Structure formats: structure tokens, C-alpha cells
Amino acid sequence: xxxxxxEAFSDGVIAIIITIMVLELKVPHGEDxxxxxxxxxxxxxxxxxxxxxxxxxxxxxHMLQICEKVTGPILWANxxxxxxxxxxxxxxxxxxxxxxxxxxSTIYGFxxxxxxxxxxxxxxxxxxSQGSDSILRKAIGKDWKGKASIFVYLGAIFAAFCLQWxxxxxxxxxxxxxxxxxxxxxxxxxSKDH
Amino acid sequence: xxxxxxEAFSDGVIAIIITIMVLELKVPHGEDxxxxxxxxxxxxxxxxxxxxxxxxxxxxxHMLQICEKVTGPILWANxxxxxxxxxxxxxxxxxxxxxxxxxxSTIYGFxxxxxxxxxxxxxxxxxxSQGSDSILRKAIGKDWKGKASIFVYLGAIFAAFCLQWxxxxxxxxxxxxxxxxxxxxxxxxxSKDH
Amino acid sequence: xxxxxxEAFSDGVIAIIITIMVLELKVPHGEDxxxxxxxxxxxxxxxxxxxxxxxxxxxxxHMLQICEKVTGPILWANxxxxxxxxxxxxxxxxxxxxxxxxxxSTIYGFxxxxxxxxxxxxxxxxxxSQGSDSILRKAIGKDWKGKASIFVYLGAIFAAFCLQWxxxxxxxxxxxxxxxxxxxxxxxxxSKDH
Amino acid sequence: xxxxxxEAFSDGVIAIIITIMVLELKVPHGEDxxxxxxxxxxxxxxxxxxxxxxxxxxxxxHMLQICEKVTGPILWANxxxxxxxxxxxxxxxxxxxxxxxxxxSTIYGFxxxxxxxxxxxxxxxxxxSQGSDSILRKAIGKDWKGKASIFVYLGAIFAAFCLQWxxxxxxxxxxxxxxxxxxxxxxxxxSKDH
Numbered sequence: 188x189x190x191x192x193x194e195a196f197s198d199g200v201i202a203i204i205i206t207i208m209v210l211e212l213k214v215p216h217g218e219d220x221x222x223x224x225x226x227x228x229x230x231x232x233x234x235x236x237x238x239x240x241x242x243x244x245x246x247x248x249h250m251l252q253i254c255e256k257v258t259g260p261i262l263w264a265n266x267x268x269x270x271x272x273x274x275x276x277x278x279x280x281x282x283x284x285x286x287x288x289x290x291x292s293t294i295y296g297f298x299x300x301x302x303x304x305x306x307x308x309x310x311x312x313x314x315x316s317q318g319s320d321s322i323l324r325k326a327i328g329k330d331w332k333g334k335a336s337i338f339v340y341l342g343a344i345f346a347a348f349c350l351q352w353x354x355x356x357x358x359x360x361x362x363x364x365x366x367x368x369x370x371x372x373x374x375x376x377x378s379k380d381h
Numbered sequence: 382x383x384x385x386x387x388e389a390f391s392d393g394v395i396a397i398i399i400t401i402m403v404l405e406l407k408v409p410h411g412e413d414x415x416x417x418x419x420x421x422x423x424x425x426x427x428x429x430x431x432x433x434x435x436x437x438x439x440x441x442x443h444m445l446q447i448c449e450k451v452t453g454p455i456l457w458a459n460x461x462x463x464x465x466x467x468x469x470x471x472x473x474x475x476x477x478x479x480x481x482x483x484x485x486s487t488i489y490g491f492x493x494x495x496x497x498x499x500x501x502x503x504x505x506x507x508x509x510s511q512g513s514d515s516i517l518r519k520a521i522g523k524d525w526k527g528k529a530s531i532f533v534y535l536g537a538i539f540a541a542f543c544l545q546w547x548x549x550x551x552x553x554x555x556x557x558x559x560x561x562x563x564x565x566x567x568x569x570x571x572s573k574d575h
Numbered sequence: 576x577x578x579x580x581x582e583a584f585s586d587g588v589i590a591i592i593i594t595i596m597v598l599e600l601k602v603p604h605g606e607d608x609x610x611x612x613x614x615x616x617x618x619x620x621x622x623x624x625x626x627x628x629x630x631x632x633x634x635x636x637h638m639l640q641i642c643e644k645v646t647g648p649i650l651w652a653n654x655x656x657x658x659x660x661x662x663x664x665x666x667x668x669x670x671x672x673x674x675x676x677x678x679x680s681t682i683y684g685f686x687x688x689x690x691x692x693x694x695x696x697x698x699x700x701x702x703x704s705q706g707s708d709s710i711l712r713k714a715i716g717k718d719w720k721g722k723a724s725i726f727v728y729l730g731a732i733f734a735a736f737c738l739q740w741x742x743x744x745x746x747x748x749x750x751x752x753x754x755x756x757x758x759x760x761x762x763x764x765x766s767k768d769h
Numbered sequence: 770x771x772x773x774x775x776e777a778f779s780d781g782v783i784a785i786i787i788t789i790m791v792l793e794l795k796v797p798h799g800e801d802x803x804x805x806x807x808x809x810x811x812x813x814x815x816x817x818x819x820x821x822x823x824x825x826x827x828x829x830x831h832m833l834q835i836c837e838k839v840t841g842p843i844l845w846a847n848x849x850x851x852x853x854x855x856x857x858x859x860x861x862x863x864x865x866x867x868x869x870x871x872x873x874s875t876i877y878g879f880x881x882x883x884x885x886x887x888x889x890x891x892x893x894x895x896x897x898s899q900g901s902d903s904i905l906r907k908a909i910g911k912d913w914k915g916k917a918s919i920f921v922y923l924g925a926i927f928a929a930f931c932l933q934w935x936x937x938x939x940x941x942x943x944x945x946x947x948x949x950x951x952x953x954x955x956x957x958x959x960s961k962d963h
Contacts, residue, residue, distance in 0.1 A: 192388060192442055194774060199396030202781030205855070207404065210789065212859045218867035223876070237855070241848040248774055248844075262442075263560070266435040273399070273431070277406045285412035294417070366845070386582060386636055393590030393781075401598065456636075457754070460629040467593070467625070471600045479606035488611070580776060580830055587784030595792065650830075651948070654823040661787070661819070665794045673800035682805070 193257050193265060197247060200269045204276060205240045208233055211280035229283030232295075235358060236279040239299065242365040243272060243306070253322050254313045261316060264309040271302040292347040292354045299358070300340040307333055336361050387451050387459060391441060394463045398470060399434045402427055405474035423477035426489075429552060430473040433493065436559040437466060437500070447516050448507045455510060458503040465496040486541040486548045493552070494534040501527055530555050581645050581653060585635060588657045592664060593628045596621055599668035620671035620683075623746060624663050627687065630753040631660060631694070641710050642701045649704060652697040659690040680735040680742045687746070688728040695721055714762075724749050775839050775847060779829060782851045786858060787822045790815055793862035814865035814877075817940060818857050821881065824947045825854060825888070835904050836895045843898060846891040853884040874929040874936045881940070882922040889915055918943050 212229055215222035247268075254261070278298040282291040310333070314321045327333070343357035406423055409416035441462075448455070472492040476485040504527070508515045521527070537551035600617055603610035635656075642649070666686040670679040698721070702709045715721070731745035794811055797804035829850075836843070860880040864873040892915070896903045909915070925939035 192392065195389065195777065196392045196396055196438065198774065198778045199393055199781055200400055202778055203397055203400040203785055205851070206782055206785040206789065207400065209855050209859055210404070210792070211408065212856075214793065214859060214862045214866060216866075218863075218870040218873055220872050223872075234852075237848075237852055241845070244778065244848075245841075245844055259439075262439055263435070266431075266438075269399070270428075270431055273403050274406075277403055277408060280408045281412075284408060284410075288412040290414050290417075291412055386586065389583065390586045390590055390632065393587055394594055397591055397594040401594065404598070405602065453633075456633055457629070460625075463593070464622075464625055467597050468600075471597055471602060474602045475606075478602060478604075482606040484608050484611075485606055580780065583777065584780045584784055584826065587781055588788055591785055591788040595788065598792070599796065647827075650827055651823070654819075654826075657787070658816075658819055661791050662794075665791055665796060668796045669800075672796060672798075676800040678802050678805075679800055 190251050190254055190257055193262065194248075194251055197251075197265060197269065198244075201240060201244045201247070201272065204272055205237060205244075208236060208276040208279055211276060211283070228286045229280065232279045232283035232287070235362065236275050238362050238366070240272065240275065242362065243268075243302070246306070246365070250310065250313065250323065253326060254317075256316065258312075258316050260312050261309070264305070264312040268302065268305040268309050271298060271305050274298050275302075287351055287355055289347050289351060292351060293344050296340050296344040296347060296354060296358070299361075300337065300344065303333070303337050303340060307337070332364060336365070384445050384448055384451055387456065388442075388445055391445075391459060391463065392438075395434060395438045395441070395466065398466055399431060399438075402430060402470040402473055405470060405477070422480045423474065426473045426477035426481070429556065430469050432556050432560070434466065434469065436556065437462075437496070440500070440559070444504060444507065444517065447520060448511075450510065452506075452510050454506050455503070458499070458506040462496065462499040462503050465492060465499050468492050469496075481545055481549055483541050483545060486545060487538050490534050490538040490541060490548060490552070493555075494531065494538070497527070497531050497534060501531070526558060530559070578639050578642055578645050581650065582636075582639055585639075585653060585657065586632075589628060589632045589635070589660065592660055593625060593632075596624055596664040596667055599664060599671070616674045617668065617671035620667045620675075623750065624667040626750050626754070628660065628663065630750065631656075631690070634694070634753070638698065638701065638711065641714060642705075644704065646700075646704050648700050649697070652693070652700040656690065656693040656697050659686060659693050662686050663690075675739055675743055677735050677739060680739060681732050684728050684732040684735060684742060684746070687749075688725065688732065691721070691725050691728060695725070720752060724753070772833050772836055772839055775844065776830075776833055779833075779847060779851065780826075783822060783826045783829070783854065786854055787819060787826075790818060790858040790861055793858060793865070810868045811862065811865035814861045814869070817944065818861040820944050820948070822854065822857065824944065825850075825884070828888070828947070832892065832895065832905065835908060836899075838898065840894075840898050842894050843891070846887070846894040850884065850887040850891050853880055853887050856880050857884075869933055869937055871929050871933060874933060875926050878922050878926040878929060878936060878940070881943075882919065882926065885915070885919050885922060889919070914946060918947070 212226060212233060215226065275298060278291070278295040282288075282295045285291045307330075310323065310327065310330075314324045317323060339357050339361050343354040346357060347354040406420060406427060409420065469492060472485070472489045476482075476489040479485045501524075504517065504521065504524075508518045511517060533551050533555050537548040540551060541548040600614060600621060603614065663686060666679070666683040670676075670683045673679045695718075698711065698715065698718075702712045705711060727745050727749050731742040734745060735742040794808060794815060797808065857880060860873070860877040864870075864877040867873045889912075892905065892909065892912075896906045899905060921939050921943050925936040928939060929936040
């Protein structure tokens, strides 16, 4: 089974998630600039989640390029990742509407944490399916960025209880670290072509 | 007519169904952990339906891999399946918001029952189009899992009237039975390649 | 420019339209069977529109199979069709929630009428782009079904003012006439292969 | 990395944006013709945005046809464009519900302005990736239409403060100017084939 339809389905789900989040930006009733003010935190959390979903789409795209066959466990590991991403519109809106309060920020961080674990699981499932000379394993190397992110999310969850702004800062930092495209996989693809 | 556009359209519809279900998880107004509590049954029914739709996508994907030409009746049998799946966001939300009460659970079971019948009809339509040496017929064999599911859904509908938790248990059991990927089709595909 | 991306975009739009219509089936607050009763007309109008959009997808799919190059006018004629189809979730819900009343049924019929005209325009635009020996022109022949539908929609709009049930009957009749797949295009495709 | 999945993802996002805008056309409670009247400005703003998104899809489609490889910066420039387009359902609905008032029209113009800048950035990113003999650079020439649009949006934002109807007129004028398909890219594609 090739990766075509798995990519198409994941693209569809990710495109919908990134787009329906905007439905939580409820159209205000007033028409002056003040009626936009309460939307600012919702808008900021929308921007943050838009970037996160963009990063996931980007990395997912790269990872599947060096995955040749799709097995049953890969299909389910992929759906598991989609599940946690599908909750982002909810956790984003709840965090935004409550001005980045403790519990909503914790839940948001938990959702990101579970998505990161699901991504890592999908990666391991693909590596396992590729056997001992897995190109994906070579490409990701020690995967310190993936592992570090999981610990930073845990840190953000704890920070939300004492220093609310620190939790947000950590979310922004992880996103910034991932914005840089994953050159490991690109270099493997280039070397494979030669 | 090849299966490409039928798969693309079905993928689109299924991706949207699995994603818009999350819109029924309404963002709570409070920001403490208690405001999440009423969402728990809605969340649980979301998880159940997410798994069901994942199973349908997975099996649909497998089945269409051994379908080579698409006829008019196959297009309509496929739309019929999409119709019952498209009602899942509604029946899921109604069951979740009413804490798995009798009537909502019955309707949910009825929706799953109709989707199972529609899937079976689609399967029979493809078999009929493939003629007497249908590979799909060989692949599914006696299709006991498909037939048994229909009876278990019927059982769950009746259980909802006397033992509510039993209905939910039956829904979970059917999902668990299908989570194991359908090796019958994979083995047919493998043997075809040799 | 080939038809691939036009088909993909149209499939996406049609898949979303057919699926978001279900969001207008609002989850009732009660949990007894009576709370479903007010939803019956909304459900019936959903079924009708689901079938109509299925027919459009089906015919669009067939028509684009015998269209080889996409020109600027074809792109816009296609978007024009998507526009009127995109209003169906609105006109369907309004008609359903008002129990098939005069004005909502008129607007629903007007939407179907405009979609039929837009489909006909798209067909003519493709024929024009194919030049004097257009295969699409040969395939559709006199296109009596397309032309008759336009008149039946006009009839239904007038019927809505005096005999409400007659308008619905006409909507159902047109849908029934189109459910039969368009063998004209299939036969042209088959003869082209020989 | 080829453009296939980037196109598929962008098509998905654009198809969803163009379709969920219709969810802001709230179904009225009454069933007479007067209950439609308050929807007229929302409908008109929907038509305007539908045309704008159609134009973006069309031009995006053309531009990516002469882009052969996708780099990290192109992926992010594309997501940046998707971000501003994803806000159109919000800004469209706010402008429509407030009868094209000053602040909502300003925000709508700002959203169009940012989308135009994002489109221009994406174009420059593709040109940069193609090196000194970029075909896209030859195709767009001086790109006066792209640059002029940015200034007209700025003009519309200022007009919204003194002459509200002039702002709307400018929005309509830019759309009209872009409705004509971009023959520059088509002519480059044709000459490449020879």
C-alpha cells in the first residue's frame, strides 16, 4: 500500500483543522474598534495554533516522503496524531477566551504534549516498519528536538500553575525552534538521489 | 472510470466528518477544571466516533484498492455510505450531551447499523461489478465480522432500552474487533503481486 | 493546463458542502423521541439536498472526464457553479426549519435553478473550448434532461405559491430523473477507447 | 520536493475557506421575504469574498504551475498567505453584519492588503528559489497589477473613514481587474512547450 491516500487524508484533516479554528473567532456585535479588543487573546492563540499546525503539516510532509509502504500500525499511529491535532481548535479557543488562564493553558499544553508523543510514536512505527537499515532512523539521528519538545511542554504545563506568562513563552519557544525546516530529512533525500 | 476521484471525494467527506465532530465540543464559559466536567460524556462519544470513522476510512481504503473500475451503482452505493457517516456528528453529539441516554443511544446505534448495511451494500455492488471471479469476494470470504457487527448493533439498540451501559459496551466491542486491520485484503494484494 | 487541480478543488468544495449541511441539524436539548420530531423537516430537506449534491458531483465527474484542457473561462464557469451549490446549505436549512413554506421553498427552487443554469453554462463553455468537433457536444446530444430540469424548477417556484406540496414533488421528480447515471458520456468514453 | 502536496494542501484550505464563509449566512427565524432583508449586506460581502478567494485560487494555481521545486521558505510563505485568507470568513461576516461600516471595512481592507502582500512575498520567494533565470520573473514582468492592488487597498482603507461607498467601490474594482485571467503565465507555459 503506497502513501498517496494516507497523505491525501492527512492533508484533508489538517487543512480542515487549521481552517475551522477561525470559526471560534466569533464575529462581534458592535462595529467599533473596542468590540475587537476582547478578541485579541483568541486571535493570539489562533496565530500560535496556526503556526503549530503548519509545523506539523510541514514535518509530516517531510517524514512521509521517506516512508515507502504504509502498514496497518502506521495508519493507526497516524490517526492517533490526527486525534490530538483535532482537539486543538477546542483547546485553542478555550485558552484564548480565558486570557491564557491556568487550567486552559494546562489543557492546551497537554494537547500539544499528546500530539508530540503521537508524532514520536508515528515516527517510531515507520522506523520499525523499515527494518534495521531504516532511512528515517538515519535521517532523524538522535532526534533531540523531538525529545526536548516533550520536556518543554511538560515544563509549560507546570509553569501554567505558577507563572502563566512563562507557559506561553515556552509554547512560543518550541514553535520557534521548529519553524526552521527539518534539513535532516532533506539532506537524506538529496543523498539518496545521487 | 478509475477509482481515483471516488477515493479523493470519499477521503474529503470522511476527513470533514471526523473533524467537524469536534465543533460539537462547545468551548465552556468558565475556566476552572469543573467547567470541563460536563464535557466528559461528549468527549467520550467523540473518541468512540473518531475510532469508528477511522475504521471506516481504513476499510474503505483497503476495499477500493481491489476495485478497478467504478460504475454508476458503485458511485451511489458509496454516496449512500457517506450519507449515514455524515449523520454521525449529529448522533454522536446528541448521545454525548444526554449522557448516553436510551433514545440517543438507540439513534446512535441505528446510525452505525445503517452505515454497516451501507458498507455491506457497497461491498456487494463492487463484487457484482467484478463478475464471477471477483477478487473482492475471495478476499472477504464469508465476511463473518461484517455480518456479526450488524447483529451486535441490533443487540445494542435493544440493550439501550434495558441496560444502558451494555449498549455502550457493545459499541466499544465492535470497534475493538475492527481495530485489527483487515489482513484478508492485504494477503490478496500480496498474492496478486506474485 | 490539465483538469487535475480543477477536479481536486471542485471535489473539495462539493465534499465540504455536502458535509457542513449536517451542521444545520442542530442537536436537540431533550433526550426523548419527541425532541427529534421538530427536526424531521430539516432532516428531509437534508436528504433531498444530499441527493442533489451527489447528482452534481456525479455529473461533474463525468463531464470533466471528456474535458482535456482547462481555460480561464472554464475555471470561472466552474466557480460560478460552486457559488450556487455553496448556498444550498443555507437554502436547505431555511426551507427545512420553516416546514417547506412558500418563500423558503421559492428560494430553494431559485438556488437549484441557478445551479442548473450554471451547470449548463459550464457545459457550453467546455463545448466552446473544444471547437467544432467537441466530444462533449456529441455526448450530451440535445440535452433534453438538462433543459427540462430548468423548466421544472421554474414550475416548482410558481407551484410554491399555490400548491406547496407540488413544489416539493417537482424537486423530488427532478432528482429521481437524474439519479439514473448519465450513460451518454460513458458510451462516448467507451467508443473512444476502441 | 515537488509541488503536488503543497497544491493539494492549499486547495484543501482554500476550498474550506470559500465554503465555511456561507456558515456566517445565519438561517433567519421568520419565513417571509422580509426576514431575508437583513441578510442582504452579509450576502453581498459573501459574493465579494467568494470572488476574491476564487481569484487567489486561480492565480495560485497558475503560479505553482511554473514552480518546480518547493523549498522550506516557499512552504512558509504559502502558509502565511493561507493565514490571511483564513481570516476572510471573519472579516467578511463582520463587514456584512455591520452594513459596511467604517471599522469593519477597514479591517476587511487590511485583511485583503495583508493577503496581497503575502501573495507578493510568496511570488518573490519562488523567484528567489529559481535563481537568476527564473521563469516566474519573466512571466510576471513588472507585475504592475500586483503592485497597484496593494496601493488601491491602502486607498480603500483610508476611504473607509470618509467615503464608505468609495471603499467598497475600490474593493470591487480590484476584483474586476483580477477577474481577467493572468495570460502572462499561460503564454510562458505555451512558449515552454515549443
